[in-house]
Amino acid sequence: MKCQKCDKTATFHITELAGGKPKELHLCEEHARDYLAENETTEEAAEPAETLGQQLAVGQTVEQLAKLDKQACPVCGITFFDFRSKGRLGCSHDYVCFEKELEPLLVNIHGETAHTGKRPKRSPTDTDRLTDLIRLRKDLKTAVQAEDYERASQVRDEIRRLEGDKK
Amino acid sequence: MAAVDLEELVRSTGEWLRGSGPESDVVMSSRIRLARNLADYPFISRASPADRTEIEKTLREGIRKLGEAFHVSYLDVSKLEGLDRQFLVERQLISREHADSEGARGVAIDDNEQVSLMINEEDHLRIQVLKSGFDLAAAWEKINAIDDQIESFATYAFHERLGYLTACPTNVGTGMRVSVMLHLPALVITRQIDKLFRSLQKISLAVRGLYGEGSQAMGDFYQISNQITLGRSEEELVKQVSEVVPSIIDYERKAREYLVRESKQNLHDRVSRAYGILRTAQTISSEETMHLLSSVRMGVNLGLIPELQIPTLNQLFIHTQPAHLQKLSGSELDTADRNIERARYLRAHLNTEDGAADKN
C-alpha cells in the first residue's frame, strides 16, 4: 500500500477514533511523523479545524452563510469566515459576538451549552468588559504613531481605569 | 525562578516514568491539562508579536513571584534549538504544536517533571500534571491547586454561562482534558482491542492508538481521554475516565492470564525472542524497538524476565526516541546512524551484570 501523501510505501496505519466513526490513515514513516506531530500524540485527539468549520456551515443557505461569513468581531477583527476556515477563535469576545452562531456547534461537540464546573476564585465574574483593553491598546498604538498625544493620553487613562478593575 | 538545566534533564527520568504509581503494570501514566487565557489579550491566532511577548512576560513574572513554594524552573522555548525542542516533546513536557510554533513562548517545569506550564501554546496557558500509574484523583488535586495559585495574579477569560474561554470551542467550559496512557499488549494479541474501542466511543471517550505494519500498535500504547469539556464539572470528568479504567485494567489482566494459561510456551517464546533481539541487534528502528519493548514489558509484568525492572523499560521507551538518543550520544545523527546508536544503547542497558540497566 502506498502512502496517502507521497509515493513511498505506507508503513504506518493510523486509526483515529475521536468523534463518530474511525478514520483510517496510511502513511510512510516521514508523513506519519508529521501527521502525529500535527495531531499531538501526547495530547488528546482534537477535532480537526476543518471539520469544525464544516459543522458550522450545515443548515445554512448560501446567502445566509455569505452574509454571516462577513461578520467581524469588533475587538480582534476576526471574521466568521476566518473562524470557519481555521477552527480557532481570535479573542474571548468572539464567544459574545458570535454567541448565537456558536451555539449549535457547542451542542454538537458537548451536548450542553452551560458550564457547571469550577469558577475563578478571585474574579469569579464575566470578564468580557476586559476585552475593551485589547481594543484600547490598539487605539493607543495608533494614536502614538499618528503623534496625536491628546488622544493617546485619553486612551492611556481609560486603560489605567480598566486595568485597575482587573485587580 | 531558575533556568532548566537541559543536560541534566537528558540523563534523568521523570517521576511519571518510574512505574511506581498504582496499577502501573497496565497504566503507564495519568494526565490532566487545563487550558486558560488572559482576559485582556487576544487569543494566539490574533495576537501580535508584542501581545505574545507581554502575555509571556505577565505569566512568567507571575509564576516567578509565586516564589520558592512553587518549585518550577523556566525554559525560553523560542531560544531553543530544534533538537532540544524535540527532546522536550518526547519527554511530554511540551506539545508538538508548542515546539513548532513561533514567537515568544516558554515552559515552566517542576523538579520531578510532574508539572509543566506551557505559555503561548494554542491557549495563553496550558497547565499539565502528569502522574505515574493510575492516579487521576491526585492529579486533579494538584492541578486544581496550581490553577488557583496562578489565578491569584492572572485574570482568566471567563464567561458567566460558558465558563473558561478557549481558542478552540472543543475546550470551552472546564478547559480540561483528562487522560490515561494504557499498555494493552494482551488485548492486542487476543484481538479484543477493537471491541474495547467501540464500547468507549459509545460513552464519548476518545481513544488513540498508533498502528505499525500488521495492525500491531506502536508499543501497544493507547490513550483514553474525555471529549466533552462543557456541561460537566471537573470532578465529573475525572470520574467519567476513572470509572472506565478499572474495567479496562481488568480486561487486559484477564487477557494476560488467558495467554499464560492457554499458551504459556508461545508467550514465553515471544517475550524471550523480543528480549534476545533487543540485547543483540546491531541496528534497529524506533518502530521495531517499541514493538519489542512492549512484549518485554508484558513479560516483566508476568514474571517471565525476573532480572529486569519496569522503570528500566519505561526509561528505554523514552531514551530510544530520536532526540533523546542524539542528546544522550552528544551528536546529531541521521536515521541510519540513529538505528545503530539505538541498538548500541539497548545492548548497553540490557546486558549489564545483573541484567538490570544502570542509571546512566
Ligand SMILES: [Zn+2]
Ligand atoms: Zn509519505
Ligand SMILES: [Zn+2]
Ligand atoms: Zn474577537
